[in-house]
Amino acid sequence: MDQKTSLITLTDVAEAAGVGESTVSRVLRNHGSFSEKTRMRVMEAVERLGYVPNRIAGALASTGTPLVAILVPSLSNIVFADLMSGITRTLEARQRQAVFAVTDYDPEKEEALVAAVLAWRPAAVMLVGLEHSEGTRRMLRASGCRIVELLDIDGEPLDIAVGFSHRAAGRETAARLVAAGRSKIAYVGHDLERDTRSAKRFSGFLEGLAAAGLTLAAREICDAPSSVGAGKAGLAALLARHADLDAVYFSNDDMALGGYFHCLAVGLSVPGDLSLIGFNALDICRHTPQPIASVLTPRIETGQRAAELFLNDAPAQTLDLGFTLIPGGTL
Amino acid sequence: MDQKTSLITLTDVAEAAGVGESTVSRVLRNHGSFSEKTRMRVMEAVERLGYVPNRIAGALASTGTPLVAILVPSLSNIVFADLMSGITRTLEARQRQAVFAVTDYDPEKEEALVAAVLAWRPAAVMLVGLEHSEGTRRMLRASGCRIVELLDIDGEPLDIAVGFSHRAAGRETAARLVAAGRSKIAYVGHDLERDTRSAKRFSGFLEGLAAAGLTLAAREICDAPSSVGAGKAGLAALLARHADLDAVYFSNDDMALGGYFHCLAVGLSVPGDLSLIGFNALDICRHTPQPIASVLTPRIETGQRAAELFLNDAPAQTLDLGFTLIPGGTL
DNA sequence: TTGTATGCGTTATCAT
DNA sequence: ATGATAACGCATACAA
Numbered sequence: 001m002d003q004k005t006s007l008i009t010l011t012d013v014a015e016a017a018g019v020g021e022s023t024v025s026r027v028l029r030n031h032g033s034f035s036e037k038t039r040m041r042v043m044e045a046v047e048r049l050g051y052v053p054n055r056i057a058g059a060l061a062s063t064g065t066p067l068v069a070i071l072v073p074s075l076s077n078i079v080f081a082d083l084m085s086g087i088t089r090t091l092e093a094r095q096r097q098a099v100f101a102v103t104d105y106d107p108e109k110e111e112a113l114v115a116a117v118l119a120w121r122p123a124a125v126m127l128v129g130l131e132h133s134e135g136t137r138r139m140l141r142a143s144g145c146r147i148v149e150l151l152d153i154d155g156e157p158l159d160i161a162v163g164f165s166h167r168a169a170g171r172e173t174a175a176r177l178v179a180a181g182r183s184k185i186a187y188v189g190h191d192l193e194r195d196t197r198s199a200k201r202f203s204g205f206l207e208g209l210a211a212a213g214l215t216l217a218a219r220e221i222c223d224a225p226s227s228v229g230a231g232k233a234g235l236a237a238l239l240a241r242h243a244d245l246d247a248v249y250f251s252n253d254d255m256a257l258g259g260y261f262h263c264l265a266v267g268l269s270v271p272g273d274l275s276l277i278g279f280n281a282l283d284i285c286r287h288t289p290q291p292i293a294s295v296l297t298p299r300i301e302t303g304q305r306a307a308e309l310f311l312n313d314a315p316a317q318t319l320d321l322g323f324t325l326i327p328g329g330t331l
Numbered sequence: 332m333d334q335k336t337s338l339i340t341l342t343d344v345a346e347a348a349g350v351g352e353s354t355v356s357r358v359l360r361n362h363g364s365f366s367e368k369t370r371m372r373v374m375e376a377v378e379r380l381g382y383v384p385n386r387i388a389g390a391l392a393s394t395g396t397p398l399v400a401i402l403v404p405s406l407s408n409i410v411f412a413d414l415m416s417g418i419t420r421t422l423e424a425r426q427r428q429a430v431f432a433v434t435d436y437d438p439e440k441e442e443a444l445v446a447a448v449l450a451w452r453p454a455a456v457m458l459v460g461l462e463h464s465e466g467t468r469r470m471l472r473a474s475g476c477r478i479v480e481l482l483d484i485d486g487e488p489l490d491i492a493v494g495f496s497h498r499a500a501g502r503e504t505a506a507r508l509v510a511a512g513r514s515k516i517a518y519v520g521h522d523l524e525r526d527t528r529s530a531k532r533f534s535g536f537l538e539g540l541a542a543a544g545l546t547l548a549a550r551e552i553c554d555a556p557s558s559v560g561a562g563k564a565g566l567a568a569l570l571a572r573h574a575d576l577d578a579v580y581f582s583n584d585d586m587a588l589g590g591y592f593h594c595l596a597v598g599l600s601v602p603g604d605l606s607l608i609g610f611n612a613l614d615i616c617r618h619t620p621q622p623i624a625s626v627l628t629p630r631i632e633t634g635q636r637a638a639e640l641f642l643n644d645a646p647a648q649t650l651d652l653g654f655t656l657i658p659g660g661t662l
Numbered sequence: 663t664t665g666t667a668t669g670c671g672t673t674a675t676c677a678t
Numbered sequence: 679a680t681g682a683t684a685a686c687g688c689a690t691a692c693a694a
Contacts, residue, residue: 340670340672341671341672342671342672353673353674353675356674363674384672385670387672388673389671391670391673392674393672393673394673
């Protein structure tokens with residue numbers, strides 16, 4: 001919590017260089033005018049003293065920070081790593097500093113983190129999804145900073161939203177299975193309460209089945225975050241109850257990969273006995289003996305475009321980046 | 332960069348509540364003494380105005396922040412997600428705020444990020460590994476904040492180090508393969524230049540082979556970050572040149588998983604034709620039809636223990652948390 | 663081109 | 679228990 005108090009300050013540098021404080025400030029920020037000679041003198045003093053500017057004081061004086069706060073639900077899902085990489089890559093090029101935090105898919109934790117992060121007066125706050133607590137929304141609106149909601153556009157954004165429609169993805173996945181001649185279709189999913197985007201996909205999937213005159217043959221939903229183990233166990237449990245299925249939709253590729261492993265382990269022929277399809281088109285699922293059919297989502301691009309909109313001071317808007325069904329050998 | 336200037340300040344709250352500024356400050360931080368009546372008045376005003384304390388001003392006035400900066404090489408490797416989750420879990424319980432950044436395994440980027448985060452006067456900086464640029468080390472030492480180096484103890488730490496010996500892990504892995512009766516042993520790895528810990532494991536592995544009177548039969552090293560695809564391609568390339576291998580050590584589980592997928596795809600019997608062993612014991616590799624032999628590393632615990640040492644103001648030290656060879660069906 | 667003075671929103675040190 | 683007031687380290691008018 002506390003700090004060595006006697007760090008070098010701008011005043012020290014000014015004194016050492018024999019110039020005024022504002023001159024040092026100008027040189028360091030390369031703003032305003034100064035002679036080359038004094039620039040050298042100042043830089044020399046900076047080097048010699050090992051001066052590190054105090055951004056806290058700077059931010060207070062100029063009322064504004066280069067900080068962008070990014071709140072993601074989880075880090076164990078590579079999807080969010082991709083998203084953050086897209087964001088930071090774009091932000092860094094324009095001298096902004098990204099600050100990450102993890103909400104664990106918990107709206108209350110998100111609210112606490114929003115409060116904590118707003119106290120540092122970021123220029124923008126980026127969140128995943130459109131569902132937030134009332135307190136979160138109120139604080140964000142009152143903060144006066146830009147708000148960017150990511151990876152979902154099914155709902156009412158606060159300011160800028162960049163992503164795609166999970167509902168539509170679910171619908172199209174259903175249509176794809178139906179087009180492949182499947183009719184006894186089941187779902188293996190996770191944690192629909194907390195992962196609202198996965199819930200939207202599921203709901204779209206049901207709509208898609210209904211549009212084809214079908215209903216879901218069976219479902220298996222575990223009450224935990226998605227994982228390979230949960231997908232494997234989920235499919236095993238499902239097949240124990242329903243031996244006659246011909247296709248399974250997984251809530252995402254982690255789950256689908258687990259299902260695929262189950263098929264490999266028990267010698268189920270894919271897609272002969274069973275078609276599998278997941279969501280996100282993770283790299284790993286492109287390298288299984290049979291690539292797993294999935295839906296490619298624009299994660300890095302979502303991050304990039306979101307950061308660009310913020311940097312360019314774009315007006316409030318919703319940007320749909322779409323998604324792509326990709327075949328694979330499991331369908 | 333800029334900010335709505337007219338946010339509610341502590342002064343506004345004081346005025347609205349009809350008390351002095353210092354009273355508001357005391358109430359908000361629950362520090363010093365005040366009557367219950369004024370506490371109510373203040374809180375009411377805070378609520379009504381939607382006041383969010385400005386931590387920037389607070390930090391400047393009290394010279395000290397609750398910030399802990401955490402620099403990791405990558406987010407696409409779940410290992411670092413585990414590490415960060417261990418850290419934040421412990422930090423949150425003690426009101427510290429974690430701030431993450433990603434170095435991409437690039438020492439120059441690490442140096443730039445260290446400079447950037449030090450400008451915010453964090454209470455501690457946590458880095459992965461013991462190898463840093465001279466500039467990074469100089470800045471950190473001069474900063475006066477605690478420095479914690481993570482997931483490696485093979486070297487000279489700056490302050491606190493928590494992790495285990497990669498060199499020892501490599502040695503023991505070699506011994507394990509030898510004990511299993513393997514003698515034509517190869518290595519499939521990634522990016523030894525940048526990922527110094529993986530290089531240390533490899534070097535320990537060679538030592539382990541030498542101790543058993545063996546030498547490495549072959550190696551295949553790709554010049555990219557580790558990935559399932561690289562492991563798959565790497566093993567394929569290796570086997571094309573050397574058909575007579577009986578074991579392969581992979582630089583980590585991502586690579587090993589790719590190798591395993593290759594074996595599945597071409598019908599190579601594991602461990603009959605070939606033994607496989609990886610590193611990290613990722614969850615996903617416990618769910619493949621045959622669990623992949625690996626080395627379990629204390630990632631979450633490293634984060635927890637590191638955070639605890641910092642929080643408890645422990646003296647400079649190196650903490651070895653060890654690792655565990657785990658069998659699996661591929662050996 | 664350069665220096666001086668004021669203010670940013672808090673915390674902390676004094677009085678009262 | 680409470681209220682003035684002086685730092686905190688820097689940016690920025692403004693003056694020189």
